[in-house]
Amino acid sequence: MDFRLTDDQEQFRSMLRTFVDKEIVPVAREWEQAGRYPTEIVEQMKQLGLFGLMIPEEYGGAAADFTSFTLMFEEIARGWMGVAGILGSHSLSCWMIARHGTDEQKRRYLPDLATGKRRTGIALTEPDAGTDLQGIRTTAVRDGDEYVVNGAKMWITNARYADPLPVLVKTDRTTTPAHKGMSVLLIDANTPGFRVTKDIPKLGYKGTESCEVVFEDVRVPVGNLLGGSEGRGMQQVLSALEVGRLNIAGRSLGIAQRAYDEALAYSRERQAFGKPIADFQAIQIRLAETATQLQAARLMTYWSATALDRGERSDLQTGMAKLFSSEIALQAAQESMRIHGGYGYSAEFEIERLYRDSILMTIGEGTSDIMRTVIAKSLVAGKGKVGW
Numbered sequence: 509m510d511f512r513l514t515d516d517q518e519q520f521r522s523m524l525r526t527f528v529d530k531e532i533v534p535v536a537r538e539w540e541q542a543g544r545y546p547t548e549i550v551e552q553m554k555q556l557g558l559f560g561l562m563i564p565e566e567y568g569g570a571a572a573d574f575t576s577f578t579l580m581f582e583e584i585a586r587g588w589m590g591v592a593g594i595l596g597s598h599s600l601s602c603w604m605i606a607r608h609g610t611d612e613q614k615r616r617y618l619p620d621l622a623t624g625k626r627r628t629g630i631a632l633t634e635p636d637a638g639t640d641l642q643g644i645r646t647t648a649v650r651d652g653d654e655y656v657v658n659g660a661k662m663w664i665t666n667a668r669y670a671d672p673l674p675v676l677v678k679t680d681r682t683t684t685p686a687h688k689g690m691s692v693l694l695i696d697a698n699t700p701g702f703r704v705t706k707d708i709p710k711l712g713y714k715g716t717e718s719c720e721v722v723f724e725d726v727r728v729p730v731g732n733l734l735g736g737s738e739g740r741g742m743q744q745v746l747s748a749l750e751v752g753r754l755n756i757a758g759r760s761l762g763i764a765q766r767a768y769d770e771a772l773a774y775s776r777e778r779q780a781f782g783k784p785i786a787d788f789q790a791i792q793i794r795l796a797e798t799a800t801q802l803q804a805a806r807l808m809t810y811w812s813a814t815a816l817d818r819g820e821r822s823d824l825q826t827g828m829a830k831l832f833s834s835e836i837a838l839q840a841a842q843e844s845m846r847i848h849g850g851y852g853y854s855a856e857f858e859i860e861r862l863y864r865d866s867i868l869m870t871i872g873e874g875t876s877d878i879m880r881t882v883i884a885k886s887l888v889a890g891k892g893k894v895g896w
C-alpha cells in the first residue's frame with residue numbers, strides 16, 4: 509500500500525492550492541455575506557480547465573482520475589464551499605452524459621461543457637420527493653418526435669446557468685416498480701415553458717444558486733432522451749450519485765481542514781490566563797481529535813475514489829466516505845467554533861461560514877441516515893465487504 513499521491517496529483521493539488529489561496533480565500537467572506545455570485549472565480553476555473561475534469565479527452569476534457577476529482581473539491585471547499593457547488597452537479601452530470609449519453613449527445617454537449625462555455629446541473633428533487641425519487645411527479649408524455657414535460661423541481665443548484673439541465677422524469681407512470689418508467693431528459697435552457705421561478709433563501713451554501721424550476725408544456729425533442737432508451741433514468745442517476753457522493757466527501761474534507769487550520773492558528777494566538785489557549789489540555793484534546801478524525805476521513809475518501817477508478821460499482825465505499833467525511837466536517841466546524849469562543853459566533857471570522865456550510869454536507873446527495881441505509885444494503889446483499 510502506498511498512501512502518497514502520484515506526481516501528477518501532487519502538481520494538480522499544488523496548482524489548486526495556489527489558486528484557492530490567491531483568488532478565493534481573500535474574497536470568500538465578503539462576497540458570501542454580500543450574496544455576490546463569484547463570476548470572476550468561475551472565469552478563472554474555466555481557464556484552469558476545471559469544468560472539463562471528468563470529460564473524456566476526445567471531447568476536450570481532462571479525463572482525470574477520481575482522486576484528482578476529490579482533490580479539486582477538497583481544495584476549493586477549503587476556500588469557499590459555495591464555489592465548489594458550481595463544479596459539483598456540473599461535474600456529475602458531465603460524467604453521466606459521457607457514460608450514458610448517445611454519441612450524438614456527447615458530440616453536441618460535451619465539448620462546450622468541458623470548457624465551461626456551457627454549464628450544467630441535475631434536477632432530481634421535487635417539492636414532494638427528495639430521498640424517495642420514485643415518488644416524483646414530473647411527467648414526460650411522448651407526442652410525435654417530442655416529449656411534453658410538466659412538473660416542478662426544487663433545490664436545483666446551478667439552475668440559472670444550466671444548459672442543458674438533465675431532468676429526471678416519468679415517461680411511464682404505470683410501471684411497477686416505478687423506477688422502470690423513469691428517464692432523464694436533457695432540457696436546453698431556452699426551451700419555452702422551462703422557467704427558473706425562485707432562488708430559495710438558505711442558511712449557507714451561498715455563492716451558487718439553489719432554485720425552484722417549473723416545466724409547463726415544455727416540448728423536448730426525443731433526441732434529448734439521455735442514452736436514447738426510456739426507463740433507464742433511475743439507473744443513470746444512481747450511478748451519477750456515486751460520483752456525487754465522492755464530491756460531497758471531498759468538499760467535507762475541505763471544510764474540516766479549514767475549520768481545523770483556523771482553530772489551530774487561533775489557539776496559538778489567543779491568550780487566556782497569561783498563556784496561549786493552545787497550552788490548555790482541553791483545547792489540545794479538541795485539536796488532536798479533529799486532526800485524527802479528519803485524516804481518517806481523508807484516507808477513507810481517497811480509498812473510495814480508487815474504487816471508482818477501477819470502474820467498480822462503489823455504493824459501499826462512496827457511501828462510507830460521504831457519511832463519515834460529512835459528519836466529520838460538521839464536528840470539526842463545531843469544535844473549531846468552541847475553540848474560537850465568542851469570536852466563533854461572529855460573522856467577522858471564517859468559522860461562522862464553515863459551520864453553516866458544513867451542515868449541508870450531511871443532507872445533500874443523500875442524508876447521513878440514507879447513507880447508512882445504502883451501506884447496510886450493500887453489506888446485507890453481499891455486494892461489498894469490510895476489509896481489504
Ligand SMILES: Cc1cc2nc3c(=O)[nH]c(=O)nc-3n(C[C@H](O)[C@H](O)[C@H](O)COP(=O)(O)OP(=O)(O)OC[C@H]3O[C@@H](n4cnc5c(N)ncnc54)[C@H](O)[C@@H]3O)c2cc1C
Binds near residue numbers: 629663713877
Ligand atoms: C442547498 C441544497 C442544494 C441542493 N441541490 C440539489 C440539486 O442540485 N439537485 C437536486 O436534485 N437536489 C438538490 N438538493 C436536494 C437534496 O438532495 C435533498 O434535500 C436530499 O436528498 C434530501 O431529500 P428531502 O429534502 O426531500 O428530504 P426527505 O426525503 O423528505 O427526508 C426527510 C428526512 O426523512 C429521512 N428519510 C427519508 N426517507 C427515509 C428512509 N427510507 N429511511 C430513513 N429515513 C428516511 C431523511 O433522512 C431525512 O432525515 C439540494 C438540497 C439543498 C438543501
